[in-house]
Amino acid sequence: MYDLLIVGGGCAGSSAAITARQRNLKVLMLYAGDGALEKAARVDNYPGLPQTSGGDMVRLFRKQAQDMGAEVKRQLVQKVLPMGEGFSVLAGMDLYEARTILLALGTSRxxxxxxxxxxxxxxxxxxxxxxxxxxxxxxxxxVAGGQEAVEEANYLSEIGRVSYFTEKPHDKAGLSAAITQLSGKPKAIEQAGAGMRLVTDQGSLEADGVFVLRPAVAMTQLLPEVAVQKGAVVTDENLMTNLLGVFAAGDLIGAPLQAAKAVGDGNRAALAISSYLRRQAAQVEQE
Ligand SMILES: Cc1cc2nc3c(=O)[nH]c(=O)nc-3n(C[C@H](O)[C@H](O)[C@H](O)COP(=O)(O)OP(=O)(O)OC[C@H]3O[C@@H](n4cnc5c(N)ncnc54)[C@H](O)[C@@H]3O)c2cc1C
Structure with a gap:
């Protein structure tokens, strides 16, 4: 059971992991791939790291979190499920448990x-x-949107027959030879009798089911109970969402969409999470 599971390993997530480790929390940070800052060829307005590429910055942030004792893994989180006092988190083939969650997903749409x-x-x-x-x-x-789909498609190919369509170009090294790779850009999914039909720009194919495996997950799928307003997750002054124990930070909670602000959010959230966990523990002791 982790004290804190962070969804996202960009500026906000890494900053939160660093401060949470300073507060001695057991931390797991999961990130799906590149976030916004990795797209910046050069960042000039972040203190202490002038003229640094966004990719180098994020790698430094993540390494610092890891060196301080946070577990850091590259895995897409598919689902966060509230379970009694804590949460179960499904990522790839793994299920994790945590007392609190920090959503630091950025603005991936x-x-x-x-x-x-x-x-x-x-x-x-x-x-x-x-x-x-x-x-x-x-x-x-x-329907595969990134290389994370490869492992899951391989798993499906052990269960049944798999036809693989690429939504976005990605590295398919490691894809099982049992999987049929097909060309055509996916456009629509329709019901076809008891099964499904995928329509592409080159025709259509019918099957029993369609798995859409992208490197990003909509909030409506990840944790539908979280309140969102005008595209931003709503938080209180402690960066807690409307769900007890679920916090949010960075671009996900709105403007300014800047690295320094996301790092500050991560720091504030980690401190608030540490206090929240202390209060929870004190309450349990009293009962
Ligand atoms: C081209 C470009 C240039 C920029 N230049 C600057 C600049 O010069 N200065 C500046 O201050 N800001 C700049 N920004 C903005 C800055 O990058 C963002 O404000 C900052 O990265 C936000 O940090 P974040 O942690 O909230 O999100 P991100 O850095 O986007 O990180 C999001 C993280 O969440 C992960 N993730 C998403 N979904 C999942 C999931 N389901 N499971 C697991 N992980 C998931 C991603 O893999 C990533 O690790 C720029 C942005 C862009 C796009």
Whole structure:
């Protein structure tokens, strides 16, 4: 059981991990890949690191968090589930438990395919680990948006037959030879009798189910109970969301979308989380 699980390993997440470790919390930070700052060729307004590339900055932040004792893993988080006093977090093939959650996902946006959201849970899934077994011995289409999809598609190919479509170009090294790779840009998902049909710019293919495996997850899927207003997660003055024990920081909670502000948010959130955990522990002792 971690004291704190951080979703996102950019400026806000790394900063929170560093301060949380200073407060001696057991920390796991999961990040899916590059965040916003990795896209910046050069950053000039961050104190102490003049004329540094965004990629180098984030690598330094993450290394500092790791050197201070935070566990850092590259894994896409698919689902955060409130469970009694804490949370279960599903990432790839792994399930983690934590007392608190910090959402530090940045502003990565998901553009769903036509029909995708309407058919979610009715033949469309975002999670191979959660839903794969429903398709044992059946034909599954994977719509893959990044190299994280490779491991999950391989897992599905052990359960049934997999046809693999690439939504965005990515490294497919390691993709099982049992998987059929098809060309065509995915456009829409439709119901086809008891199964599903994926429509691409080159035709269509029918299967029993469609797994959409992207390197980003919409908040409505990750943790639908979290309040969002005008595209930003709503927090109180301690950066806690409307859900007890779930905090948020960085670009995800709104402007200014700047590295220094995200780092400051991460620091504030970690301190608030440390106080929150102390209060929780004191309450348990009293009971
Ligand atoms: C091109 C560009 C140039 C910029 N230049 C500057 C500049 O010069 N100065 C400046 O101050 N700011 C600049 N910014 C803004 C700055 O990059 C952001 O404000 C900052 O990165 C926000 O930090 P963050 O931690 O909130 O989000 P991010 O840095 O975007 O990090 C988000 C993290 O969340 C992870 N993630 C997302 N979804 C999941 C999931 N489901 N599971 C696990 N992990 C997930 C990502 O992998 C990433 O690690 C620039 C931004 C861009 C795009």
């Amino acid at each position: 998901v553009n769903p395919l036509q029909g995708e959201e309407e058919l979610l849970g009715q033949g469309v899934s975002y999670c191979a680990t959660c839903d794969g077994m429903f398709y044992k011995g059946k034909h599954m289409i994977v």
